[in-house]
Amino acid sequence: MRVTLSDEARQLIALFEDETDVAARDCLVDEAFDRLVFVVPAGEMGKAIGPGGRVVRRVEQRVGRSVELVEDADTAADFVANALSPAAVYNVTVSENDSTVAYAEVASEDRGVAIGSDGKTIHRARELAKRHFDVDDVQLT
Template identity: 60%
Template sequence: MKVTLTDDARRYLGFFEEETGAVAKDCLVYDDRIVLLVAAGDMATAIGPGGRTITRFEDRVGRTVDLVEDADTPAAFVESALAPAAVTHVTISEQGSRVAYVEVDEADRGVAIGKGGRNIETARKLARRHHDVEDIQLT
């Protein structure tokens, strides 16, 4: 699936890569935060020692920044997108539209959903853009 970025998203991607040295593959810009999809294996570089690199970036852009690590398979991607929630299992249904059924530890269900559903909606949007997963359902 082709990902179309806004001008703001492109600017944040470039600035992020310049500031952190990590590769970012996608960017979602919201009023209060930015969500960046970081290339697999670049998460440590993006965060930096003690979180200093990402904190410096957040200070410079004046927003909270959430990072999601890319993954090769739809199941691994969905698990990564819902972090830090404790995902125990992901099943991808291929019947009709592609749906991810996610088993989440009951104590982390709220973390997976997020305030006002923002975490799960972000995970759905990224999964749709990068793995053609139409929906994510918590079980």
């Protein structure tokens, strides 16, 4: 699926790339939680974060917002698992009937982490899964 970026998102990706030397694949400007979520290529997460989180903190200072990173994946199931991080996701099943729903199996002790405070982690997973894999909803099991 092709992701359409706003001018603001393109500018933020350019800034992110200048600071991290990582080519972000997407930037979700999440006004509801006053944060930016960058999708980084698989294997580039450590470089984007930097030693002790220094690189991503520098990006946060430049943009004046919280910055979160999600690692890209080839499949919807793997992508949803990455988007729910840092929760431990055991399995993701994608069901395609009238709508496409990803069911993520999360340990009961990690359920709160997968939801996030005020639902921000599950919101991130839903928004990004829709943008990248046309998944209509993400549910925890």
